[in-house]
Amino acid sequence: MTTTIKHLLIAAGCAVMTLAAPLASADIEGGKQVLRRANGADPSTLDPQLATGAWESNILVDLFEGLIARDPAGNIVPGVAASWERSDDGLHYTFHLRDDAKWSDGEPVTAGDFVYSWRRELSPQLAAAYAYMLFPIQGAEAINRGDQPADTLGVTASDPHTLEVTLARPTGYFIDMLGHPSTFPVPERAIEAHGSDWTKPGNMISNGAFELASWVSHDHITATKNPEFHDARDVALDEVRFLPIDDARASLNRFRAGEVDMTGSLPLGRIEWARENLPDALHETPILATFYFAFNQRPGSVFNDRRIREALNLALRRQIITHQITKLDQPSAFSLVPTAISDYDGPQFDFADQPMAERLAKAKALMKEAGYGPDHPLELTIDTITNPDTKRIPVAMAAMWKPLGVNVTLQNSDAAVYYAKLRQGNFQLGMAPWIADYDDASNFLDLFHTGVPNNHAGYSNPEYDALMDKAANTLDATARSHTMAQAERVLLDDYALLPLYFYIQSGLVSPRLSGWEENPMNDHPSRWMHFTQD
DSSP states (O other): OOBTBBOOOOOOOOOOOOSOOOOOOOOEETTEEEEEEEOSSOOSOOOTTTOOSHHHHHHHHHHOOOSEEEOTTSOEEESSEEEEEEOTTSOEEEEEEOTTOBOTTSOBOOHHHHHHHHHHHHOTTTOOTTGGGGTTBTTHHHHHHTSSOGGGSSEEEEETTEEEEEBSSOOTTHHHHTTSGGGSOOOHHHHHHHGGGGGSTTTOOOOSSEEEEEEETTTEEEEEEOTTSTTGGGOOOSEEEEEOOOOHHHHHHHHHTTSOSBOSOOOGGGHHHHHHHOTTTEEEEEEEEEEEEEEOOSTTOGGGOHHHHHHHHHTOOHHHIIIIISSSOOOBOSSSSOTTSTTOOOOOOGGGGSOHHHHHHHHHHHHHHTTOBTTBOEEEEEEEESSHHHHHHHHHHHHHHGGGTEEEEEEEEOHHHHHHHHHHTOOSEEEOOEEOSSSSTHHHHGGGSTTOTTOTTOOOOHHHHHHHHHHHTOOSHHHHHHHHHHHHHHHHHTTOEEEEEEEEEEEEBOTTEESOOOOTTOOOOGGGOEEOOO
């Protein structure tokens, strides 16, 4: 989720600490349960249909609820839809909305709200980065291109509590993806009244377990319990504060001081320290995510030369990065799709098992063929998000590429600026981590389909597109998986990306916080959490 994009920030900062400090207990304030979440970057938007960052998604799943929701373990549970059925051919879904679903202003959430919201998501004027997720729905792609009017979308409200959805093709992951914020309902009346300001406190109407109370840019976002939520009586937290702390060193310090209750990352240099000093709070969770760098392959880019893309991949010592720099020993990535994804057996780079000496010799030869070497170096800029730990990885990459005749310049920006650069193609080699929005290989492979907004590389290969289109229209699950694997084989043979590792997410959670569970989707709605007494 998301990312990019449901995208994941890398941990930042290194603190010098030798002794563990006692954790404070400031989570009960004035008799209220208050959860403080270190949440990475400041959101660029709280519009579910425009948000692309993981730090935005964390907030949106508290403020809004889609047709389905997820429990603490990441399993699908009913959301606004109390139940649903699928036709035998897999093309028609009927969702029965719960009678007690309400917006935060007390008005009912209806099937018509989803019709409005999904049409809005697909409108060419909105230019939503995640519009393609709805393409399995009949008419969706044509509407998004501007070729058909919005009312041709295969989504209708047969009555206020019944939503009918007709797909263009069977889509096994359709229910799974309805937990993504881009599919959540948005309030038409608030949008019509306030335009783009509808997401501001006082203007926002939402339907989740919490409602927006305040938003002070670069300081905090506060959400309070929504009394109109259908399950409000079982929501224990009174308030959630999202703190935009994108420096993992600061997050760690504030966690130790009792000022935050959970963090999404740790400084790379403090993992071993935390294992020894905070074992009850530390979580190291394998999740469905790939940390990779995108080659900008738009016209005029040096990376239009496949030989250079292959050489840089060959010379990268992934295990050194995961063992000596990140300290998490993440599985090295020789593919785009994580090996733990369900119902998929994908390929990997052919060189994955080759000795490093052979790989380096071939890399040097390829660079020489491309016209580069120590006497005529390739000048390369790597873009990353601003923080000390993020910088350490490309510094190591630069050292590994030096023997090839590559001179690296590092350039960093804050998260909002950085991801704008990715979307605009204003980079050479850019950090582009991706966390699964749903458990299906297509969620990763769609990133390299021509024209997809999250295709930051600008990659375009007709053979790849044809295979992914074929997979999208394949009914048999085994045959579909095989076709997607063929597509990934094309992607890897083309060295279209620079994958480093599959994620192990490190973070700290107060031992007094119940309802937080490790799960491969890395989803942690505040709805399920509460503090226990000491």
